[in-house]
Amino acid sequence: MSELDDILVSGEFAAFRExxxxxxxxxxxxxxxxxxxxxxxxxxxxxxAAVVLAVAIPVGANAALHGPEPTPGPxxxxxxxxxxxxxxxxxxxxxxxxxxxxxxxxxxxxISRSQLLAARIDLPTWRxxxxxxxxxxxxxxxxxNEGDVLLDGLAxxxxxxxxxxxxxxxxxxxxxxxxxxxxxxLDRDSAGRIVVVGQVTRxxxxxPQWLLGVQVxxxxxxxxxxxxxGPGGGWSLDWSxxxxxxxxxxxxxxxQVDGPSSFGPNKHLVDLTVTAGDVAWGAKDADGTRTGTITxxxxxxxxxxxxxxxxxxxxxxxxxxxxxxxxxxxxxxxPKGRIxxxxxxxxxxxERTFQFGLRNSNTASGTxxxxxxxxxxxxxxxxxxxxxxxxxxxxxx
Numbered sequence: 001m002s003e004l005d006d007i008l009v010s011g012e013f014a015a016f017r018e019x020x021x022x023x024x025x026x027x028x029x030x031x032x033x034x035x036x037x038x039x040x041x042x043x044x045x046x047x048x049a050a051v052v053l054a055v056a057i058p059v060g061a062n063a064a065l066h067g068p069e070p071t072p073g074p075x076x077x078x079x080x081x082x083x084x085x086x087x088x089x090x091x092x093x094x095x096x097x098x099x100x101x102x103x104x105x106x107x108x109x110x111i112s113r114s115q116l117l118a119a120r121i122d123l124p125t126w127r128x129x130x131x132x133x134x135x136x137x138x139x140x141x142x143x144x145n146e147g148d149v150l151l152d153g154l155a156x157x158x159x160x161x162x163x164x165x166x167x168x169x170x171x172x173x174x175x176x177x178x179x180x181x182x183x184x185x186l187d188r189d190s191a192g193r194i195v196v197v198g199q200v201t202r203x204x205x206x207x208p209q210w211l212l213g214v215q216v217x218x219x220x221x222x223x224x225x226x227x228x229x230g231p232g233g234g235w236s237l238d239w240s241x242x243x244x245x246x247x248x249x250x251x252x253x254x255x256q257v258d259g260p261s262s263f264g265p266n267k268h269l270v271d272l273t274v275t276a277g278d279v280a281w282g283a284k285d286a287d288g289t290r291t292g293t294i295t296x297x298x299x300x301x302x303x304x305x306x307x308x309x310x311x312x313x314x315x316x317x318x319x320x321x322x323x324x325x326x327x328x329x330x331x332x333x334x335p336k337g338r339i340x341x342x343x344x345x346x347x348x349x350x351e352r353t354f355q356f357g358l359r360n361s362n363t364a365s366g367t368x369x370x371x372x373x374x375x376x377x378x379x380x381x382x383x384x385x386x387x388x389x390x391x392x393x394x395x396x397x
Contacts, residue, residue, distance in 0.1 A: 069368035082210045109166040111194060116169065116186070117141050117151065123171070124199040127180040130172035135262055139171065149173050150180070157216025159185050160197060160249045168200070168222055178232035181211040183224050185249070200224060200247045200254045207263050212242065220259060221246040228263040229385075239268040239381055265303040268381050272309060273299045273348075273389040276370035279315075279358060279396035289361045291322060294394065297353045298372055300346045301389075304384060308344040308375040315339065315368040315396060318358065323357030342375065365397035 072132065111119075117139050126132040132148045136160035140148040153170030160166060164187075172181040184203035189195050200222050202207055210230035216221040224247065227240035245259035275297045281290040292315065300306055306329075313319075319339060329341035339358075371391045376382030384390060 011360070106162050106164040107188040107190060109164055110140065111167040111186055111188070113151060113154060116167070116194070118153075119194045121184075121186070121194060122196055123149070124182065124184065124196065124202075126173055126182060127203050127205060129175075129180060131175055132180055143174050146175055147173060153214050154210075155214045155216045155222075157220060157221060157222075159216065159220050160187075160251075161220055162344065166197060168214050168216055170211060170224075172211075176232065178230050183211060183214055185254075198249065198254055201226075201245070201256075203230070210237070210240065217246070221248055222254065223259075228266055229269070231333075233385070235383060235385075236381075239383075241266055267304055268376070268383060269302065270300060270304050270306045270374050270382060271283070271302040271383050271386045271389075272306065272372050272374060272384050273301055274311065274370050274372040275393050276313075276368075276392045276394040278394050281360070281396065287361075289359050291357060291359045292396065293324060293355055293357055294370075294396075295353065295355050296370055297351065298343070298346065299351045300330075300348060303348045305348055306344060306346045306374045307380075308342060309346050310373055310375050310381075311341045311343065311354075311357075312371045313339040313356070313368060314371065315358070316362050316364060316366050318362045319358055320361040321356065322359035325354040325356055330353065335345065344375075365395070368394050368396055370394060 016230075114116045119131055120136045123134050123137045125134040132149070137149050139151050141151070143150060150172050151169060152172045155163050155168040157168070158165060159168065167186040169186055170183050171182065173179045180203045183200040185197040185200060186194055187197050200214075201211070201224055203211055207228040208226035210227040212225040212227055214225075217223060223244050224277050225242060225244050227237060227239045227242050229235055229237075231237050239285065241263050243260050245264070246257050247254040248257045277295040279294045281292045284290050296311065296313075298309060298311060300309075320336060321333040321339055328343065331342065334340050334358075339356075341354070341356070343352065369391055370393075373390060374382040374384050
């Protein structure tokens with residue numbers, strides 16, 4: 001462009017500004033701010049769209065490359081929102097327990113002494129007898145009346161294998177100083193009531209006559225200590241044989257799984273018996289007395305030897321020993337007084353027969369009694385509990 005043209009154009013712009021400048025209003029500060037805000041919003045929208053595209057394009061491309069081929073199907077008219085979609089449960093997952101449907105728990109079977117004494121227990125049968133009965137029973141803390149059932153021992157352990165603790169109770173029905181005993185396992189039902197799982201064992205006749213204590217082993221075995229002979233009648237538990245037996249729950253009852261199943265002969269017990277024939281008195285002698293002979297047989301029916309045995313003949317007043325087998329007794333013929341012969345030893349199954357001479361000035365007829373008993377010491381007692389065969393009656397005339 002020539003210099004002349006520049007001059008002409010500059011003149012035209014000057015004329016235009018002079019004609020229109022008064023009609024144009026400059027933009028104020030508010031208009032400037034609004035313009036800036038619009039430009040920033042457009043920039044933010046553009047940036048967000050770019051980010052979404054940057055993420056979506058690689059993901060879609062990866063899915064297109066590695067995903068399965070789409071199967072043809074009906075066109076979907078609407079796409080559910082995430083809040084409308086119900087997830088399918090995993091086959092291996094279990095439903096989450098709720099407060100309205102709690103997991104059942106095994107009742108706690110640990111029962112204290114005070115709780116047991118406050119309850120009424122439906123007891124199994126005792127050893128047969130007229131005093132102690134089965135059925136609902138209140139357990140007593142102390143002995144007051146004949147037939148009271150006392151709590152004599154407690155033990156705890158998982159007896160039935162359900163993972164919870166049960167209570168093992170040793171109970172005794174007292175009849176004076178003796179009486180039957182039994183061991184029972186107790187638990188609670190779902191309502192919390194005390195119930196009997198089963199009877200472990202009980203005392204029996206002739207043995208075991210006495211149950212002493214209870215334990216629960218780690219494997220659930222209930223161990224019971226027992227004695228062959230119970231106290232009372234002059235018998236001390238110090239003379240009894242003792243042993244432990246183990247019992248396990250089968251799901252229906254308790255059965256013995258260890259320990260001995262019987263007792264051997266007790267060295268402090270014998271079973272003696274006696275038989276005696278009648279006495280026939282002869283004619284009177286010059287001094288007015290008469291003589292006669294009695295045949296007596298003694299036997300040891302037990303497996304325990306009797307070191308010393310005492311035979312006593314109860315007859316009418318005035319009868320004394322005179323001749324016969326009295327020299328075979330320890331100390332010979334007895335002097336005036338009791339007609340007694342001490343003999344021994346008498347081994348297991350042994351038998352001896354004596355013919356004792358007698359003299360009496362009393363001619364009246366009557367009935368006598370032959371008695372036999374073992375003789376022991378404090379250090380080595382010897383008793384015969386079978387008193388029904390320890391005497392025999394005979395006549396003299």
